[in-house]
Amino acid sequence: MEEFIYFFSFQDPNVLMVVTGIVLLSVSAAMVGTFTFLDKKALVGDAISHAVLPGVCLAFMLSGSKNPYWIVSGAFVTGALSTYTITWVSNATKLKEDTVIASVLSIFFGVGIVMMTQLQQSGNASLSGLDHFIFGNAISIVGQDLWVYGFLALAIIMVILFFYKEFQLMVFNRSFADSIGLPVKRLEFLFNSLMVMAVVTGIQAIGVVLMAALLITPAAAAKFWTNRLSLMLLIAVIFSVISGIVGAYISFVLPHMPTGPWVVMVLSLIAFLSFFFSTKKGILTKWIAKRNYQRKIHRDHILKALFAANEQGKDGLSCGEIYANFPGKSFRTQYAIKKLGNEGYLSDNQSNISLTEKGIKEAGRIVRLHRLWELYMTEYMNIAPDHVHDSAEKLEHIITPELERQLDKNLNYPQEDPHQSIIPRDKDQS
């Protein structure tokens, strides 16, 4: 608890600096990532983050120190080279883009490892900590590094806000952007540079391998809450700020724990929660909606069965007869009968189940929709009467009152359906 208060009161200027840095870089990565996600280029970020390694090593070789200016420049050069290479090879050959991405990624990384092992053998003591670039450790960022990375992150955020409209057009409607005279090629170049910069900014804190997550995951999670770009950006930023701070806190509390994996873990957790519980497209939401719909259909069918029994002059049906109508669904049928009883559609008299006044009206409505649709199909679509049942069986559950009135009017308020059954009507209606 003491550690918690110590960390979150930010009394320690180092903690404050690290947290500021990681928040800035998370925000910039989330913003860039939202556009790359929508542009379906999520994995290019992964390629860039691997391709940064030879650049970092090159910077070490040339400068002989961990000077952040050199590292950023080196990383930027090879990162940008990799995006350029991916585009060029994809256009020049018949190879699919994912093959090209995987090839470029692993080749650049391989070259990086060759350089890195050479550096390690050179025995230069100032080079220790090179592996921070692979796994990332935000705590290792201090002083000068932070200013450089913080400034870069801030610059990325500003540029994106400034070109917000242009990027939006570029992602959503490239040909339109082209036709209104936007310099799409130059915008794309600018955007690719931002993407490389965002990766470069993050490598020391998050690490090469996991940097891709900071680009992809916030955007993917945000997509499940909204379809609006502005809102999506905001949500992605909030998600990544939360995980950035939590990740930094955990690596502060647990010694020797790299920051990157925890930031990614928190982000992934948020993403999975979004996938399941999002109110718009979440798995759970969809599942509930589907189950409710199936229940409604089942309920409608029970009402219809009882209505048919009424038409044949029976007073009702026994439980067994209803169950026999829906083989294999006895549990759900039981539940539906109980529910319908509670809602006042059925009365259960010593297991003779019959429709109440309200039930007759509701069942009549469903049967009416079924028969109206059958009639409409035969009259307007010239479909033989013996082929219309299946379609009506589906549509009876979803025809709205407005559509019903329209159907009734177009068919001139018919009395009988194609099978010469009477179309039931409420008394006050007819």
Add this chain to the structure above:
Amino acid sequence: MSFDPNAFLIILTGSMIAISCGVLGVFLMLRKMAMTGDAISHAVLPGIVIAFLVSGSRHGLTMVIGAGLVGIIATVFIEYLSNKVKLQSDASIGITFTSLFAIGIIMITFLANEIDLDQDCVLYGEIAYVPIDLWITGAGKIMGPRVTYLSLVNMALVIGFIALFFKELKISTFDKEFAATIGLSTVGVNYGLMGMVSYTTVSSFEAVGAILVVALMVVPPATAYLWTKNLYRLIQLTIIMGIVISFLGYYLAYFLNSSIAGAMATVAGFFFFTTVILKHKQLPGIRKKIETIGQKA
């Protein structure tokens, strides 16, 4: 240059790993699943750590089973995210492998004091240790380099798998709908392939590292694909390239005094880009010549 038995062993082992990876990679590439191979090679990390924890050793069957299972879980997960959650496929791949990889690193860091497994060995691997890492039987008899045996078994299994299910793989790769109509289990073929990819990743990661497995899986098939469209020839060229990469990679690393696996990827990259440039510039004379060589190979 005189015959150096250590160099020979390293090149032999490297070639066998490159062949296993490359042959599987041909099918990954044709199925547009190159990045799935990349994802699996990252995602097996937690499986490796758990298996290590269970068996307490870096080799053996537990490792293969653990990593193989996690590799297949990763594939299931990617398919689930893109089919059921309706997430676009590249994002499904990205999220799956980054989160599994993060779990793996966290586990390694937590267990750092208890197990002899560090982050570096997962990423780089060191094939240079092959000649000194010997397989010693219980009776104390030295049987020779352990990793060489491993990669031999791996290669035999991969080639056996491909040979046995060649027709199934071919049909389900090129015409999924047709495969489904004739009652072929495309799902089964898919998971069989992914299982082999996971197994190969684990069996090779000790020697060449997780990310360089991807280099050997994707780059030789991609390069070969630019020379030929015939599936048999594609596999042949991939195998030849695997051997050449391993040979040249060893000597490049020898002269640069660097990681052999990295050098193998570098050589593969050199072939890849040379091919792309040759194909792109459309140099008619050279192109024709090389194509005839490609036909003969």
